[in-house]
Amino acid sequence: MEQADRCPHMDMSIFMEKPDAMIIKVLTIAGSDSGNGAGIQADLRVFHYLGLYGLSALTAVTAQNTLGVQAVFPSPRRQLAAQLRSITSDMRPVVTKTGMLPAVDIIDEVYENALTGALGQLVIDPVLASTGGVRLVNDECAQQLMKKLIPVCRLVTPNLDEAALLTGRRINNGKDASDAARDLVANGAEAACVTGGHWQGEPVDYLFDGLEITELSGKRVGSSERIHGTGCFFSAAAAGYLALGKDVPDALAKAKSLIEIAIRDAVRPGEGMPVPWLKSLSR
Secondary structure (H helix, E strand, C coil): CCHHHCCCCCCHHHHHCCCCCCCCEEEEEEEEECCCCCHHHHHHHHHHHCCCEEEEEEEEEEEEECCEEEEEEECCHHHHHHHHHHHHCCCCCCEEEECCCCCHHHHHHHHHHHHCCCCCEEEECCCCECCCCCECCCHHHHHHHHHHHHHHCCEECCCHHHHHHHHCCCCCCHHHHHHHHHHHHHCCCCCEEECCCCCCCCCCEEEECCCCEEEECCCCCCCCCCCCCHHHHHHHHHHHHHHCCCCHHHHHHHHHHHHHHHHHCCECCCCCCCECCCHHHCC
16 A cells, blocks of 8 residues: 555554454354344344344344334255354354254254364253244254254253243243253253243243253333343443353342343334333444
8 A cells, every 4th residue: 555545643552452352252053033123133242232242143034013024035055054163263252142043954064163172161952933923944954953053052042932942841830841841951051041031920040051940030111022132232242251250040030130221121113022222322
């Protein structure tokens, strides 16, 4: 570059410095929500709120809004592989959080990367269906999650319906949820938290860490209508707090407090379901 082309007030040496060791990087491997309520968009909002550097690898592009999911276009495995190779060769995440993994070969790709240690701690949000009830993955994908990814994860955070699909249990009460969490840990997860946002009463979560069941109590806030993206938000917050050095029970407790705030401050950008929101992100 000719001297005349340089900005006279710019110190070009700043571009030659080493990466900032103080930046904590967290990766989301998930689908893109065109309505900005769930998926990677929700995850990145949470990471930003927590002061983390968010990375993303897309597993699918969806056509969706606050009214529901109209179409899902899964990414080819080679596309996800290229994204993960690019990210992890330059910016190693401390924690990786997964969302929608819509094909068996997508799950295999994540699994193979996890085995190398390139993804850091693994948090699995087993997104099997949308908030509106649209099934996003088939039974074979659910089985592959149980076979490969859950055995290598630090934490898995299914809601009641997802826990039932993964374990084959009917979940009608706290004991059922506790038993499902135990099943997931018996399957290899270091910890499992069955979230209780769909209970009729208070939203109590059930955490099993391999030693004991912990009930994470909460309070019902906002209206009784379903809110789009709460599962993504909660698991992303848990992943973020793990990246900040919290242990699993503390990370989940802080994530639960944060999602309660986001539900209380939920916004309605469209004609359908509201979306969790953090007012400090708005101007």
